[in-house]
Amino acid sequence: MIHAVTDQLSPAERAFMINATEIDILPGVRGDLDEPLVSGPASALVPILLRLVDRGWIEVCRLVPWTAPDGNLGEQPGIPIPKQDLPAVLANAENWEYPPSGTWLGCLTLTLTEAGRGIHR
Numbered sequence: 001m002i003h004a005v006t007d008q009l010s011p012a013e014r015a016f017m018i019n020a021t022e023i024d025i026l027p028g029v030r031g032d033l034d035e036p037l038v039s040g041p042a043s044a045l046v047p048i049l050l051r052l053v054d055r056g057w058i059e060v061c062r063l064v065p066w067t068a069p070d071g072n073l074g075e076q077p078g079i080p081i082p083k084q085d086l087p088a089v090l091a092n093a094e095n096w097e098y099p100p101s102g103t104w105l106g107c108l109t110l111t112l113t114e115a116g117r118g119i120h121r
Contacts, residue, residue, distance in 0.1 A: 057119060
């Protein structure tokens, strides 16, 4: 059953699932995409990602500060962005580019939901 679901994913949908598994920032998805999506506009990627969000498999969050138990500073996914806000957030092309500052705080990241973790294995 699990394989039947993953076998039905397009290569682009699989790329988003990989990105969410890695909790990478959104621009990292391009490393798992094929042409023409790799070099195409972000607007071509938005409907693909929104389908996975609508299926309840992926959530889109911003990275927020995190302090490890040993005191090291890092980032972690914040609260999911509400579905009704996603089209506007994802329409911003800057969210699809690596930040020039090198810091990932505030960048969009994808995470698998519990349902998404169940189908991805």
